[in-house]
Amino acid sequence: MSQHGLLIVISGPSGVGKGTVCQALLKQKADLVVSVSKTTRQPRAGEKDGVNYFFVTPEEFQQSIADGDFLEYACVYDHYYGTPRRAVEKMLAAGRDVILEIDTQGALQVMQTYPQGVFIFLLPPSGAELRNRIVKRGTETQETLKKRLAAAKSEVELAYKYQYVIVNDRVEAACERISAIIKAEKMRVMRNQELIKALVEEVKE
Numbered sequence: 001m002s003q004h005g006l007l008i009v010i011s012g013p014s015g016v017g018k019g020t021v022c023q024a025l026l027k028q029k030a031d032l033v034v035s036v037s038k039t040t041r042q043p044r045a046g047e048k049d050g051v052n053y054f055f056v057t058p059e060e061f062q063q064s065i066a067d068g069d070f071l072e073y074a075c076v077y078d079h080y081y082g083t084p085r086r087a088v089e090k091m092l093a094a095g096r097d098v099i100l101e102i103d104t105q106g107a108l109q110v111m112q113t114y115p116q117g118v119f120i121f122l123l124p125p126s127g128a129e130l131r132n133r134i135v136k137r138g139t140e141t142q143e144t145l146k147k148r149l150a151a152a153k154s155e156v157e158l159a160y161k162y163q164y165v166i167v168n169d170r171v172e173a174a175c176e177r178i179s180a181i182i183k184a185e186k187m188r189v190m191r192n193q194e195l196i197k198a199l200v201e202e203v204k205e
């Protein structure tokens with residue numbers, strides 16, 4: 001067993017169902033946590049501070065950048081979003097697997113600074129289905145819907161940079177696929193150096 005938890009980065013276009021998939025995964029896997037980001041956007045109906053996001057002012061966000069508090073951060077649809085570094089490091093050191101549900105700009109930063117992470121891109125079953133899901137969510141105006149669809153196209157093109165793609169046709173199926181990835185990743189040689197070393201020592205006559 002590797003002692004450090006896995007850092008699992010999940011991206012995908014707006015409306016693909018990242019949030020739903022991550023919440024479903026959390027229910028299934030006790031050693032999994034989702035990192036709570038800071039954002040300068042306003043809370044949507046039903047969203048809670050400290051649960052969905054830490055909602056902060058642009059000034060507070062800038063201060064966190066200056067203090068080096070972010071593992072990564074990005075400006076997405078005119079608002080800032082960032083992953084608090086210390087909380088994530090603490091959870092990984094405690095052996096928990098941590099999910100970052102972040103956009104492609106942020107994921108590309110993490111690929112540079114934490115290449116041992118696991119990078120997963122969620123795809124919708126089709127473009128039409130993606131549009132449906134965003135419209136059904138009812139949180140977008142005509143203008144922001146257009147923006148999100150345009151951004152979706154360029155985001156999907158970045159899927160090539162990830163290690164895994166998962167089609168989110170059904171939430172349970174997507175969760176199963178992600179669980180399979182997590183299981184396999186834990187068995188990679190690079191994550192089990194200590195185990196191998198200990199065994200080599202043990203069998204030394």
Ligand code: 5GP
Binds near residue numbers: 013018074082103107
């Ligand atoms: P929403 O406003 O719909 O909650 O999120 C908008 C986008 O920001 C989504 O693609 C979401 O994955 C991304 N996002 C959320 N938190 C973070 C973060 O901490 N860092 C980055 N880079 N993106 C984030």
